[in-house]
Amino acid sequence: MKNVRSFVILFFGCVLSNLCLGQKPFSACSAAFLGNKMIVNEYTTKGKCSVAATATGKLTVNTVELSPTKSKAVDPVAFKVAIRDKDTHTLTMYSNKDVKQVNVQNVLAKCRKGDYIVLLTTNNQYALPHNEILVR
Numbered sequence: 001m002k003n004v005r006s007f008v009i010l011f012f013g014c015v016l017s018n019l020c021l022g023q024k025p026f027s028a029c030s031a032a033f034l035g036n037k038m039i040v041n042e043y044t045t046k047g048k049c050s051v052a053a054t055a056t057g058k059l060t061v062n063t064v065e066l067s068p069t070k071s072k073a074v075d076p077v078a079f080k081v082a083i084r085d086k087d088t089h090t091l092t093m094y095s096n097k098d099v100k101q102v103n104v105q106n107v108l109a110k111c112r113k114g115d116y117i118v119l120l121t122t123n124n125q126y127a128l129p130h131n132e133i134l135v136r
Helices: 001-021 104-108
Strands: 026-033 056-067 072-077 079-084 093-101 102-104 116-121 133-136
Touching: 026 072, 056 104, 056 116, 093 102, 102 104
Parallel strands: none
Antiparallel strands: 026 056, 056 072, 056 102, 079 093, 079 116, 116 133
C-alpha cells in the first residue's frame, strides 16, 4: 500500500512538472508606449524606437493588439529600466524595482543624447522585440 501511495504521488508530481514545462516562452507580443502612443515606428524587424530628450509622459510596456490601421495597448507588463551609455555601451540599471510605468522625464534626466533607454521584461512570457529606445 505504501508503494502505491508513493507511486501516485510521484505520478502526479511528474504530471504537474510537465504542465509547467508546457508554458511557451515569449507567447505574448508587447511594446513600449509613451502615453497612449506606441514608441516603435513600425512593429517589424526593421522598426526603430526613439524619444526626444524633452519628451514627457508615462513610459509603459503593454501587451499589444495590432491591426493595419492602429496599435492598441491591452494589458500592462512589469518591466525594469536600464540606460546604455552612447560612448562605452555600458548598461546601468535605472532602478532595481519592477515597474508598470515610469515617468519618462525622470529617466531622461539621467540620459544624454545618443544614449539608449533599455526596457527589460521580468517574465519570459512577453516578447519585447523593440526594447531599446534611442534618446535624440
